[in-house]
Amino acid sequence: MRLWHVDLLEYLPKGQLLSQWRELNSIFVKEDKHILINYIYEYPKYELYVYTKKVIDEMKNRGYKIRTYEKMNKYFEDIESVKNVKPFKNHHDNEYLQICYYNLKEKFIRGQKDYEEDMYNNLCKYVNDILLSQ
Secondary structure (H helix, E strand, C coil), X not given: CCCCCHHHHHHCCHHHHHHHHHHHHHHHHHCCCCCCXXXXXXXXXXXXXXXXXXXXXXXXXXXXXXXXXXXXXXXXXXXXXXXXXXCCCCCCCHHHXXXXXXXXXXXHHCCCCCCCHHHHHHHHHHHHHHHHCC
């Protein structure tokens, strides 16, 4: 279970993006505990909401249909206001960006069928631009 770095959502292959939605729904239902996501519970709940909206926006941008928001709406029903923040800023840092990048790079190198070369090249360009600007 992983929440991909928020800045890499647009570079995820279809399989990872759809899996991200499934993982979020699992969090909404069970408040999963897992070494790769436990940090999200250190942040205000609205940050997970902001992250979730970014996942939804990317899915809609690609034309994917979401059948239901029921679990999400129930999970976030107690949130009164949402601040427009970069979610999980102390964890979704440049080091985590690199971790996610190398994970995605391996998927591309190993031939993940739904990982198009253009998307991978855009990911590489984005990450290199970020790292060079440090």
